Amino acid sequence: MDVLSFALPPPIAISLAAVILTALVIRSRARSLKFLKHPHQLPEAAPLHDPMTEFAHKQKTYRAYNVLIDNVTDPANVEYILKTNFANHGKGWYHYGILSDVLGDRIFAVDGEKWLHQKKVSSNELTTKIMKDFSSTVFKTHAAKLARIISEAATCNKAIEIQERKRDGISGGGNWGSTIFGLIPTRRKERRMDELHHYMTEFEHKHRTYRAYNVLIDYVVTTDPANVEYILKTNFANYGKVHLKEVPIPDLLQGWYHYGILSDLLGDGIFAVDGEKWLHQKKVSSNELTTKIVKDFSSTVFKTNAVKLARIISEAATCNKAIEIQELFMKATLDSIVKILLGIELDTMDGTNEEGTRFAHAFDVANEMTIYRYVDFSWKIKRFLNIGSEALLRKNIKVIDQFVYNLIKIKIETDNLSEDELLALKKQDIISRLLESQETDPKYLRDLILCLISAGRDTTASTLTWFIYMLCKHPHIQEKVAQEVREATNLEDSSCIDEVAASLTEEALEKMQYLHAALSETLRLYPAVPLNTKVCLADDTWPDGFSVKKGNFVGYHVYGMGRMKYLWGDDAKEFRPERWLNENGLFQQESPFKFTAFNVQAGPRICIGKDFAYRQTKLICAVLLGCYKFKLSEEKKVAHYLTKISFHIDGGLYVHASPRP
Numbered sequence: 001m002d003v004l005s006f007a008l009p010p011p012i013a014i015s016l017a018a019v020i021l022t023a024l025v026i027r028s029r030a031r032s033l034k035f036l037k038h039p040h041q042l043p044e045a046a047p048l049h050d051p052m053t054e055f056a057h058k059q060k061t062y063r064a065y066n067v068l069i070d071n072v073t074d075p076a077n078v079e080y081i082l083k084t085n086f087a088n089h090g091k092g093w094y095h096y097g098i099l100s101d102v103l104g105d106r107i108f109a110v111d112g113e114k115w116l117h118q119k120k121v122s123s124n125e126l127t128t129k130i131m132k133d134f135s136s137t138v139f140k141t142h143a144a145k146l147a148r149i150i151s152e153a154a155t156c157n158k159a160i161e162i163q164e165r166k167r168d169g170i171s172g173g174g175n176w177g178s179t180i181f182g183l184i185p186t187r188r189k190e191r192r193m194d195e196l197h198h199y200m201t202e203f204e205h206k207h208r209t210y211r212a213y214n215v216l217i218d219y220v221v222t223t224d225p226a227n228v229e230y231i232l233k234t235n236f237a238n239y240g241k242v243h244l245k246e247v248p249i250p251d252l253l254q255g256w257y258h259y260g261i262l263s264d265l266l267g268d269g270i271f272a273v274d275g276e277k278w279l280h281q282k283k284v285s286s287n288e289l290t291t292k293i294v295k296d297f298s299s300t301v302f303k304t305n306a307v308k309l310a311r312i313i314s315e316a317a318t319c320n321k322a323i324e325i326q327e328l329f330m331k332a333t334l335d336s337i338v339k340i341l342l343g344i345e346l347d348t349m350d351g352t353n354e355e356g357t358r359f360a361h362a363f364d365v366a367n368e369m370t371i372y373r374y375v376d377f378s379w380k381i382k383r384f385l386n387i388g389s390e391a392l393l394r395k396n397i398k399v400i401d402q403f404v405y406n407l408i409k410i411k412i413e414t415d416n417l418s419e420d421e422l423l424a425l426k427k428q429d430i431i432s433r434l435l436e437s438q439e440t441d442p443k444y445l446r447d448l449i450l451c452l453i454s455a456g457r458d459t460t461a462s463t464l465t466w467f468i469y470m471l472c473k474h475p476h477i478q479e480k481v482a483q484e485v486r487e488a489t490n491l492e493d494s495s496c497i498d499e500v501a502a503s504l505t506e507e508a509l510e511k512m513q514y515l516h517a518a519l520s521e522t523l524r525l526y527p528a529v530p531l532n533t534k535v536c537l538a539d540d541t542w543p544d545g546f547s548v549k550k551g552n553f554v555g556y557h558v559y560g561m562g563r564m565k566y567l568w569g570d571d572a573k574e575f576r577p578e579r580w581l582n583e584n585g586l587f588q589q590e591s592p593f594k595f596t597a598f599n600v601q602a603g604p605r606i607c608i609g610k611d612f613a614y615r616q617t618k619l620i621c622a623v624l625l626g627c628y629k630f631k632l633s634e635e636k637k638v639a640h641y642l643t644k645i646s647f648h649i650d651g652g653l654y655v656h657a658s659p660r661p
């Protein structure tokens with residue numbers, strides 16, 4: 001008998017890994033059974049059946065150590081297990097333990113008498129004439145239903161996902177909050193942990209600052225603006241993002257936190273580093289985002305993509321089809337940021353650029369797998385063995401790197417062009433501009449690009465999605481926004497998409513104070529970054545007298561802060577854009593320590609993309625609401641968020657659009 005080694009490293013390393021792995025497997029099994037509720041949130045395994053089949057060509061039966069199961073392909077053995085000595089091969093603890101919570105003592109989960117009885121009952125039932133006739137009718141009815149769905153899609157020439165198990169895990173399926181916050185101080189264990197922000201907020205109505213224990217983490221959370229100001233500004237130096245070397249936390253957690261987790265994908269980009277490196281990139285990127293040339297260029301890009309988006313919506317409106325608008329916003333914002341950074345058309349909205357679509361997919365998967373590391377304590381072992389989520393991550397980073405480095409190379413080469421040629425190329429994208437200013441290290445540029453895409457894409461897309469959701473729930477506010485767009489642009493009611501887009505000058509956008517207020521109100525209730533975390537570097541006492549210790553994780557709960565009555569008044573839970581406007585209808589900023597959605601001006605580590613994000617969301621919303629009315633496909637449906645780092649709507653947002661008269 002032989003040993004199957006899935007391309008594992010040398011024997012000593014294997015033995016060492018096996019010892020560590022055993023401990024981690026037990027832990028990670030316990031964790032997955034306890035916390036992970038949706039099967040689709042588990043990362044895709046690295047291809048398994050092909051290597052097994054290849055191996056089976058040589059060894060019909062073999063032992064695979066770290067799977068805990070012996071595998072068999074020899075028909076003689078199969079006959080022996082399934083028939084000759086059937087009684088000796090049960091389903092046993094393995095299946096029962098895994099399946100019984102869902103399936104109870106049903107046929108899949110049990111052996112022996114229980115199994116025999118159920119098998120007889122079910123197989124008798126399935127073969128009666130009445131059941132045969134009935135099931136044939138059911139199959140036919142469902143086949144007809146399926147054909148009708150396909151027919152509808154065919155009429156609109158739309159792609160159909162025919163397998164149906166929608167992998168929205170990639171754009172954000174599954175909630176991980178439960179794993180991160182094992183022990184939020186609530187006794188109501190029966191409540192679903194995917195409502196994590198609700199529990200926290202409920203608790204915060206009584207306790208503005210509190211401690212949330214977890215097996216590994218001592219977490220102090222606050223909603224008090226005075227504490228936020230202290231952490232983000234007054235004693236900023238004492239609250240780090242990345243370097244934990246000074247902090248007495250277990251080795252496993254050293255590097256578990258940001259840098260270790262993020263650096264494979266984001267390298268030394270702004271999100272993953274502190275100190276000098278961070279300061280330099282922050283300066284470079286924030287200078288770039290605010291130059292006139294980049295501002296003009298980005299406005300053109302936003303408008304072009306808003307028009308594309310509106311055309312897709314127009315097609316769906318013609319067929320009276322539901323639109324999953326979250327996915328569309330994700331594509332539109334990715335196309336825009338890539339065009340502004342790299343000057344190329346990714347075109348994921350129309351799917352015309354094959355290489356671009358491959359990059360977009362790889363980026364989504366790599367992001368998902370990177371963030372999964374926050375809840376998967378065995379990720380380092382997996383990376384070492386190149387298996388599971390880590391194999392997937394490595395594979396997709398390779399695709400991303402090929403794409404980005406290739407573009408940088410092309411750009412460096414065009415750098416040798418003559419003045420006239422350069423002028424003809426009109427290099428307005430950020431990478432071309434950085435190359436001109438002597439930032440030519442491809443690795444530096446790659447890391448910066450990926451960080452800016454990560455920072456600017458999901459945040460903007462999720463804000464747009466919640467905004468449309470809020471407007472569907474409050475049709476009178478939707479009408480007010482549409483009315484403002486018409487007035488600010490002086491357009492006729494019958495203007496077409498292109499005319500609306502063309503009319504959106506800086507001055508017109510500036511006049512849209514109510515739209516600005518409605519977007520801010522969306523961010524107050526549904527902040528794209530709902531919880532922000534840092535690490536305390538030395539014992540400290542906060543303005544409200546709460547003590548924090550060196551090594552404590554500390555966080556301010558942006559979602560909770562947006563809903564506190566003591567901060568926003570008795571109507572804190574209501575969506576009311578007017579709260580942001582003064583008596584002249586002009587937008588009023590709130591204190592950045594109270595409205596923390598952007599970290600704006602709240603300290604050195606602020607969002608440098610705030611104006612950029614408002615410009616993009618305002619342009620897209622003005623085009624869409626200038627041309628269409630939106631309704632939820634299921635009007636009574638209540639949207640739920642995903643408890644992840646970004647804040648998407650679970651399952652997407654289905655809307656129907658109709659043209660404005």
Ligand code: HEM
Nearest residue numbers: 455456459460463528529597598599605606607608609613
């Ligand atoms: C609605 C949209 C957005 C929201 C709500 C948002 C929010 C935030 C927040 C809360 C932070 C602080 C994160 C932390 O403490 O680690 C942040 C950082 C950052 N944001 Fe944004 N952001 C948005 C859009 C953008 C856009 C469009 C860009 C760029 C194109 C951008 C670039 C950045 C960068 C580079 C940082 C890191 C700053 C640093 O570490 O010094 N953001 N953002």
